[in-house]
Amino acid sequence: MELDMLGDAVITTRLDDAVNWARESSLWPFVFGTACCAIEFMSTAASRHDISRFGAEVVRFSPRQADLLLVAGTISYKQAPILKQIYDQMPEPKWVISMGACACSGGFYDNYTTLQGIDEIIPVDVYVAGCPPRPESVLDALMMIQEKLKKESFSQDRAGDFVGKLDA
Amino acid sequence: MLKALQNRFKHSIYLEKSNILSLKEEEIFEAVKLAFDEGGTLLLDITIIDYLDFISPQKERFALIYNIRHKTFKQNLLLKCFLSEAKAQSVSSIYKAANWLERECYDQYGIVFEHHPNLKRILNHWQFEGFPLRKDYAITKGQLCTQSVNLMPEMNERLLEKGLITKDKEGNYSKCEKDLMFINIGPSHPATHGTIRNFCAMDGETVIANVSEIGYLHRGFEKSCENHTYNQIIPYTDRLDYCSATTNNVAFAKTVEEMLGLTLPPRAVAIRVLVMELSRIINHLVCLAAQLVDMGALTNYWYLYNPRETAYDFFSKLTGARLTNSYMRIGGMSYDLYEGYEDDLKIIMKEIEEGVSISLGMIEHNRIFHDRTQNVCPVSASEAINLGLSGPNLRAAGVQYDLRSAKPYYLYNDLDFDVIVGSVGDIYDRIMVRFEEINQSLRIMKQLLGNIPDGDICVNDASVVLPSKENVYGSIEGTMNHFKLIYEGVKVPEQEYYSCIEATNGELGFFIVADGSGRPHKVKVRAPSFGAMSAYTQMVEGSMLADAVLNLGSINIIAGEMDR
Numbered sequence: 253m254e255l256d257m258l259g260d261a262v263i264t265t266r267l268d269d270a271v272n273w274a275r276e277s278s279l280w281p282f283v284f285g286t287a288c289c290a291i292e293f294m295s296t297a298a299s300r301h302d303i304s305r306f307g308a309e310v311v312r313f314s315p316r317q318a319d320l321l322l323v324a325g326t327i328s329y330k331q332a333p334i335l336k337q338i339y340d341q342m343p344e345p346k347w348v349i350s351m352g353a354c355a356c357s358g359g360f361y362d363n364y365t366t367l368q369g370i371d372e373i374i375p376v377d378v379y380v381a382g383c384p385p386r387p388e389s390v391l392d393a394l395m396m397i398q399e400k401l402k403k404e405s406f407s408q409d410r411a412g413d414f415v416g417k418l419d420a
Numbered sequence: 421m422l423k424a425l426q427n428r429f430k431h432s433i434y435l436e437k438s439n440i441l442s443l444k445e446e447e448i449f450e451a452v453k454l455a456f457d458e459g460g461t462l463l464l465d466i467t468i469i470d471y472l473d474f475i476s477p478q479k480e481r482f483a484l485i486y487n488i489r490h491k492t493f494k495q496n497l498l499l500k501c502f503l504s505e506a507k508a509q510s511v512s513s514i515y516k517a518a519n520w521l522e523r524e525c526y527d528q529y530g531i532v533f534e535h536h537p538n539l540k541r542i543l544n545h546w547q548f549e550g551f552p553l554r555k556d557y558a559i560t561k562g563q564l565c566t567q568s569v570n571l572m573p574e575m576n577e578r579l580l581e582k583g584l585i586t587k588d589k590e591g592n593y594s595k596c597e598k599d600l601m602f603i604n605i606g607p608s609h610p611a612t613h614g615t616i617r618n619f620c621a622m623d624g625e626t627v628i629a630n631v632s633e634i635g636y637l638h639r640g641f642e643k644s645c646e647n648h649t650y651n652q653i654i655p656y657t658d659r660l661d662y663c664s665a666t667t668n669n670v671a672f673a674k675t676v677e678e679m680l681g682l683t684l685p686p687r688a689v690a691i692r693v694l695v696m697e698l699s700r701i702i703n704h705l706v707c708l709a710a711q712l713v714d715m716g717a718l719t720n721y722w723y724l725y726n727p728r729e730t731a732y733d734f735f736s737k738l739t740g741a742r743l744t745n746s747y748m749r750i751g752g753m754s755y756d757l758y759e760g761y762e763d764d765l766k767i768i769m770k771e772i773e774e775g776v777s778i779s780l781g782m783i784e785h786n787r788i789f790h791d792r793t794q795n796v797c798p799v800s801a802s803e804a805i806n807l808g809l810s811g812p813n814l815r816a817a818g819v820q821y822d823l824r825s826a827k828p829y830y831l832y833n834d835l836d837f838d839v840i841v842g843s844v845g846d847i848y849d850r851i852m853v854r855f856e857e858i859n860q861s862l863r864i865m866k867q868l869l870g871n872i873p874d875g876d877i878c879v880n881d882a883s884v885v886l887p888s889k890e891n892v893y894g895s896i897e898g899t900m901n902h903f904k905l906i907y908e909g910v911k912v913p914e915q916e917y918y919s920c921i922e923a924t925n926g927e928l929g930f931f932i933v934a935d936g937s938g939r940p941h942k943v944k945v946r947a948p949s950f951g952a953m954s955a956y957t958q959m960v961e962g963s964m965l966a967d968a969v970l971n972l973g974s975i976n977i978i979a980g981e982m983d984r
């Protein structure tokens with residue numbers, strides 16, 4: 253059979269590109285919103301900033317159906333095992349955005365209650381500064397994840413060698 | 421209430437400025453009981469003061485404080501006693517609200533309350549060791565939690581209390597006759613609007629028993645306050661009830677200003693009232709929007725949430741931030757109103773009116789909405805007070821308690837507005853009270869627009885307010901003044917003081933112990949959401965699971981304020 257019989261009904265590409273193209277346009281976020289930053293996420297999802305323009309409006313509340321973990325808010329020590337469990341329950345591939353000063357570094361809660369950054373327990377792909385970050389920054393972070401995943405191979409183990417404080 | 425207590429306890433000492441009645445340790449339980457009988461029906465707060473390293477020597481290290489409000493709501497009274505040992509008697513048999521408050525004192529200060537039904541940690545995690553608010557606990561000493569707490573022991577106690585199971589001599593629980601199923605709602609669940617864990621025993625679709633676990637957003641507000649100057653605390657207050665940040669700013673600044681004996685210029689007062697009412701509206705908008713989503717009414721979310729965006733624009737222009745405004749300062753505020761603010765506000769108010777009326781149009785006569793909310797999770801007026809509810813949740817139960825009219829502060833005496841009350845205290849009432857309060861707040865704003873007096877926005881006192889930039893850069897006095905205020909903070913004379921305002925969710929008060937320096941010795945927040953959440957169990961037991969979800973939305977728990 254000659255190939256050109258199919259005309260331009262077929263395009264060839266690399267498998268990685270095809271998979272990543274699909275992933276990029278339909279990230280399903282799990283919003284782990286705990287505090288003030290979660291209110292700004294509500295704005296990101298509402299009409300004006302409209303996260304669905306980037307294909308990420310299908311907010312999941314089951315970690316098993318999500319591939320983007322968006323940690324919006326302060327993570328206390330009491331909260332840490334829960335966040336860890338949610339991360340573990342998410343199937344690969346998965347990406348993590350740390351939204352706001354608290355999630356990134358503990359913010360100005362440098363005290364006995366607050367984990368000094370979620371990267372002490374789970375790997376983070378993009379950090380968003382701000383207290384809280386504006387919705388535009390969250391969208392920007394989302395686009396950075398999209399850019400990032402384009403360069404990755406779907407068969408690669410992304411954060412396999414990460415060891416956090418709760419992994420012991 | 422005060423007279424009766426003074427007559428009964430002749431040796432007690434009343435400090436008028438602080439509104440504190442000091443009693444002997446052995447009298448305090450009786451005093452609380454008498455206060456209750458004399459009409460002190462609303463227990464606002466219980467807290468502990470740790471006097472270790474305090475500037476002036478005190479009788480004992482710990483003092484116990486009760487804050488009780490009279491049923492006319494006009495007055496409150498603080499009862500205080502020193503504790504010779506780290507223990508006291510529980511008053512949870514008198515006030516249901518005391519249950520959680522005492523647990524908090526135990527958790528933070530290690531004070532043991534005898535005869536308490538369930539004395540265990542509440543804000544800190546179960547693996548935590550030590551008592552963080554004691555002065556000898558280092559602020560940065562964090563402790564890792566590796567596992568969530570098992571709530572089954574607490575649930576068994578609750579089932580026992582309800583007579584559903586029995587306990588034998590060895591402490592084993594019998595099996596329940598009903599075929600119970602145990603489920604967790606939260607800590608990470610869309611219906612919890614934050615992180616709260618409700619552990620329910622279900623009989624079919626009905627919640628038979630519930631225990632709640634909070635503290636997931638405990639961020640050490642009170643400990644942080646002790647380590648910052650008064651003005652540095654303002655950003656922390658933003659993040660208590662983060663849906664209406666400026667209201668918290670005002671509540672805190674007002675308390676400190678009263679301690680300093682300052683009177684704000686009329687313009688500052690008017691601006692405060694204006695932004696507080698706008699904050700109240702946008703907080704109610706989030707609450708209602710999210711609540712209706714829980715009910716499946718997603719469309720309402722867009723109509724109610726979008727006006728909030730316009731309000732954010734206003735706040736951005738005014739304060740530089742959308743959400744966490746940090747707008748107030750001790751003695752005034754950071755910026756004056758900008759040119760053209762009135763037009764912006766008019767547009768916002770129009771949008772809010774439209775959003776509210778469209779949203780109401782969709783639910784007001786909607787059978788599904790009525791069926792899901794009317795007579796669901798009701799709480800009676802007297803119960804609500806005993807449980808420590810305040811604000812819209814209490815008003816929904818028919819109690820006419822609003823500090824803006826009960827004990828008017830700022831301009832509220834001269835403004836026209838109605839106190840909105842419900843009749844049944846069910847979810848429907850809680851929702852409708854909020855809807856109508858939005859209208860009332862709009863009414864207040866309309867009266868203020870065009871009537872904001874000219875003048876200063878800060879008090880004219882160099883020991884409180886930062887000098888102008890020209891002064892700082894142009895004169896050595898200005899530079900020194902600025903340096904000292906930033907470095908040492910506003911110095912508040914030694915005293916103990918409680919003050920409060922009607923915040924969006926109810927009575928928001930600050931109890932501050934000042935030691936004459938620029939940092940408080942102790943700050944305690946009386947947070948309305950804390951009381952509301954402690955009432956949750958009683959409200960939902962016996963209702964359906966889906967109703968329990970709605971109820972959580974209807975009492976508008978803001979985790980930042982509840983867990984602090």
Ligand code: SF4
Nearest residue numbers: 288352353354383384
């Ligand atoms: S970063 Fe700021 S806004 Fe975000 S959760 Fe922390 S305190 Fe709140």
